Amino acid sequence: MLKIDRYAYTNKLRCVHPAEKLAFALAMLIACLALSSRLASLLVVLFMAASAVLRAKIPALFYLKLLLVPASFLLAGVFTVALSFSKDASLFLAGVKLGGCVLGFTAAGLATALDLFLKSLGAVSCLYFLVLTTPAVEIFALLRKLRLPPLFVELMALVYRFIFVLLETAEKIYLSQSSRGGYATLKTAYFSLGQLAANLFAKSYRHSQLLFLTLSARCYTGELNVLDEPCRFSPRNLLLSILAGLTLLAAGYCAEKGAGPFAR
Amino acid sequence: MRRKKLILSALAGFVLFSFPRPALAMHIAEGFLPLGWCVFWGVLTLPFFIAGILSIGKKVKHHPELKMLLGLAGAFAFVLSALKLPSVTGSCSHPTGVGLGAVLFGPAAMSVLGSIVLIFQALLLAHGGLSTLGANTFSMAVAGPLVAYAVYRFALKLKLPFWLGVFLAAALGDLFTYLVTSLQLALAFPDPAGGMALSFLKFASIFALTQIPLAVSEGLLTVVIFNLLTVHSRRELEELLVLPGGKIS
């Protein structure tokens, strides 16, 4: 069901300390967002894709498919940014007349749209590197160390665990309904889906009560204390990640200022 | 000009029919907002989030079983948003759960649960993102639920039929969420010619194509769910109302 999750536990970078991977992804993400330069964005896309596919051994085909996930939003968003509407026809590269105004694309709009598209793709690659290499449980451990409110981290961990339990239940109910023609027409489909959701809700509720009981049997008194597994930590990797982000930032900055090897 | 028109309509057609999952239009994709706006929406969301944490924390102290309930509720919200809504056009889309969550758990809990669901949508489904988490949480876990909850309470006060209250809460919560999303995009990308206002109009109308039928679908589904819940799970619903502190009519 959730392939990203599966790869997070089976990829070749699984054993690298999560803090290092998070620092790397965030450093690149911030650099990419702060720079807004096409070249930098492209570099981030390629670099992150290489890290995921070559180092973490995520299948290239799957990675490409994953890049299409935000495509619908990106296309619609980018299209809207590029589109403009004005009385001043001279602004437009292409457009249609609607009454006294022109609806179409301006050069500035298209340029922003292209920047935006590449930047977003770069940022998405950073996110993908993180989610494909770092299991959620290790991210929680990190959040605990970062002193986020314990209640919040505990809730996250519970939600994560029970997403899988409820997904399985939902799938079973769905199969059982379809095997009896429950999604044959639009009307029955609405009714079936409503029943599925209502049942899932009732089951979640009962499940939470049972869970309280079973945890109380193990002396739960209000805190969900757990011991994090020891992780190998390499300060060198952490330093390298920050360095990579900084280099990118510096390179981009030089490019903006028209100096250095990245000058436009 | 004629050729350009053709290209334009082809482009428009391409965009309109290339929505494999239109509901995703609600999540602002990773990297789409400039850094400044990411920080802005994050900071704006923070007080609501902290208020939510404090409110939950207080209740959990007296009812330790609430923690398990909230955990399951969050997972439920995630699974609900992963279900496919049946639709007339044959395209598939997903419910947001904004209205259902607001009425069941109250807006305070929703700000926390919603942000958790959004994090997992980013981590497990690649919907939304980390940099846009603040903006998405604001529209889907703060603004939407607040409006949905207000509509629901108001409808109760007006003594509207229960189903109508739920329908309006879900549909308007959904619509308001998308308006906030459009506003967020418009603020970040004002139109070079027409400024912020024109940009808002552009985003709102483009997303409206998919969003209005979706809001109606979601409203209908939420009514079906609530009708079933009030029939079979009345006791659970009543116990649950510790959270929003309300009452089912």
Added chain:
Amino acid sequence: MPGKPILEAKEVSFRYPDGTPALKNVTLAVAEGQKTAFLGPNGAGKTTLFLHFNGLFRPERGKVYFAGREVRYDHASLLELRKNVGIVFQDPETQLFSASVWQEVSFGPLNLGLPAPEVKERVLAALSAAQVLDLKDRPTHFLSYGQKKRVAIADILAMRPRVLICDEPTAWLDTRRGKQIMDLFAGLNASGTTIVFSTHDVDLAYSWADYVFLLKDGALIGEGPPEAVLSDPRLLAAAELEKPWVAEVYEELQCKGWVAGRRPPRSKEELLALIGERGARGAELRKVK
């Protein structure tokens, strides 16, 4: 007596969306009118195969046939298939989703688009066949596990399928309740319904089925009448199963020459009868001597 094949799989392979292979090149045919058991340890692919027979899963490679015709996956063909092949799922907790037993059982026939009076008549008939007529106005979530299982069976009976597939019919039930369910199936089978069930209980398959398929890790590793398949130590070991105890005890007794074999007994009752009979004769012989 075995009829024509009613369900067939030809070189069916299937992987779960996450990539784990669930079925590997499975080719088999279930004969109409037979009591057919699918035996195998947890995770052997039994449920996955059943979901193919009902069109809920679509094979990645290979084809599925119902009554000689290839299964197609358009809306109308699927509805027609599901009308004829009903599945009782393993866990009634996830199969039952309606408020009351009556609503629950009427769900299927209503989706078939039948007129209200016929739905009513079918629901009544199904409830009484599954011996739960007295529960018809009760809310489903207050029923005991055994009652839920029976309602889940009534769910499918109301659709009057030609093949009734049941995933682990006796799991979780005590011996007596498990036997009641199997007796119900025997009755349905006698009136013409093909019964297909999965189990990891060798004793049940041995005493009850006409024909057995052995699955392991998504592959078919053996098939045949139970007395043939379930006495093959190599096959049993491959499927991680033990020999049925009735067969084992019988062989031991036969080995000592205490009972003689026309036909090996298939159930505890048959074994005890055989011992009693032979014993009686033995005792007589001893007396005569």
Added chain:
Amino acid sequence: MPGKPILEAKEVSFRYPDGTPALKNVTLAVAEGQKTAFLGPNGAGKTTLFLHFNGLFRPERGKVYFAGREVRYDHASLLELRKNVGIVFQDPETQLFSASVWQEVSFGPLNLGLPAPEVKERVLAALSAAQVLDLKDRPTHFLSYGQKKRVAIADILAMRPRVLICDEPTAWLDTRRGKQIMDLFAGLNASGTTIVFSTHDVDLAYSWADYVFLLKDGALIGEGPPEAVLSDPRLLAAAELEKPWVAEVYEELQCKGWVAGRRPPRSKEELLALIGERGARGAELRKVK
């Protein structure tokens, strides 16, 4: 060999919040070090009774004792009780709350207030005793049902309880996996842990338990060593159970004078050995004659 009573219920009655009576005046004592089975059909009150032993439910009337002392319901006493009496619940899905096997098992010992190094050592020991050490880096949702069951057992083992209670340990598992779990329990019992389990499988209780309690509709209707309790047709009928097949076949054989009874066999292995031995002797006798 039976030790002093470690768990006792004296005239315990309990009703669920909705008013259904769940336990009716139950008085019994579980001896330390014994393998104790609670037998009864679904809904007999086995689970409810277990929840009393762990202090999760408080009797409406009557008292519960642990190691001779009355159970009190203040915070500290409950913590002490739950440290000593661990329950493995029936459905591991409701017991496992963490996606990480390691974190899951560390929860109990941490609640006991142990220092981190000792928790770590206990988690490792529990995982290896439950034979799931190799799963520690896998998330809970990748595990099979049988593996989840073992992790749920490790959860409790890490608390090192004096009594391990297990609700339906073999339910939903195939024969082999069920046997593995019971072997694990036998090992724990040999090293001193009292094992209490519920089941509706008479054969399992017969072959495995030292002592059996028979429950029906919330009342205790019989107790004693399995060979006594499970051969009493009146008791069995009252509890809606059937006689273990090993006992039934043995009696039939004994009745015919083919095997002689020092002690009735308790498992298939013992029965076959008995037949083999007697057969061999019988054959010898025959030869000698």
